[in-house]
C-alpha cells in the first residue's frame with residue numbers, strides 16, 4: 001500500500017533525537033523524502049544533555065532504512081540564513097517542500113518568572129519562537145513558490161495553553177506560538193497552505209526524562225527515582241499517564257500534514273492524556 005506522503009518532501013527541525021527523529025521515521029515510513037536538521041550542540045543551559053552529530057546521523061540512517069530519500073544538516077533554528085539554506089537544498093534536491101515541522105525547542109532550568117536570568121529568557125524565546133518562525137517562514141516561502149500548497153506543523157506544548165510554575169520563559173515561548181500559528185494560518189489559507197499547532201503533554205524524550213525535570217516535579221525528595229517522577233507526573237493527568245511517547249506526537253503531526261486534514265488549519269491539537277482539558 002502506498003504511503004500517505006509518497007512523493008512529498010518534509011523538512012523537520014530538531015531531528016537529531018526525540019520527537020523530531022520519530023517524526024522523521026514516521027514520514028519516511030509513509031514514503032516522504034525527509035530532510036532533518038538540528039543544532040547538535042549546547043544551546044542555553046536546559047539542564048539535560050544536548051543532542052550530538054551522531055544522533056542526527058542516526059536519524060538519517062533510520063530514514064534510509066525505512067526506504068526513504070533525504071538528507072540531514074547541522075543548522076541552528078536561530079540562524080535565518082542557515083534555515084533558509086536547508087529549505088533551498090530540499091527544493092534543489094526534491095523539487096519543492098510540502099511539509100515543514102517546526103519541532104526544535106529547549107526548556108530551561110527551573111526558576112520563578114521574576115528570577116529567570118536575562119540571557120536564559122532571551123535564549124528560550126530565540127530558539128522556541130524565533131526559530132519556529134524561521135521554519136514557518138522558509139517553509140511557507142518554499143510552498144508558495146512551488147504550488148502553492150502545503151502544511152506547516154508547529155510543536156507547541158501544554159505550556160502553550162496554561163501557566164506552569166518554574167518554567168516561565170518556556171511557557172511564554174510556547175504561548176507565543178499560538179499567535180504565530182493562528183495568524184499565519186489566516187494569511188496562508190487562501191493559497192492552500194495550512195498551519196497548525198500540536199500541543200504535547202509530557203513526552204518520554206531527553207527533554208523530560210532528566211534530573212532537572214525531576215527537580216521541578218519532585219522538589220521535596222532528594223535524588224528522586226524515575227518511578228517517583230512518573231507518579232508525580234501522572235498526578236492531575238486525566239488518563240493517569242506520566243508522559244506520552246514521541247510516536248504519539250508523530251501520529252498527530254502526520255495527520256495534520258496529510259490530506260485527511262485538508263480543511264484543518266489554525267487548530268491546536270493536544271496529545272496529552274487530557275491534561276489540558278480546561
Ligand SMILES: NC(=O)c1ccc[n+]([C@@H]2O[C@H](COP(=O)([O-])OP(=O)(O)OC[C@H]3O[C@@H](n4cnc5c(N)ncnc54)[C@H](O)[C@@H]3O)[C@@H](O)[C@H]2O)c1
Pocket residue numbers: 013014015016017018019020037038039040041043050051075076077078103104105106107127131155156157158199200201202203204205206207208
Ligand atoms: N518532552 C516533552 O515533555 C515536551 C512536552 C511538550 C512539548 N515539547 C516540545 O517538543 C519539541 C521536541 O522536543 P523533544 O521532547 O523531542 O526534546 P529533545 O530535547 O529530545 O529534542 C529537541 C531537539 O531540538 C534540538 N534543538 C534545540 N535547540 C536547537 C536549535 N537552536 N536549532 C536546531 N535544533 C535545536 C535539540 O538538539 C534536540 O535534538 C520541542 O519543541 C519541545 O519544546 C516537549
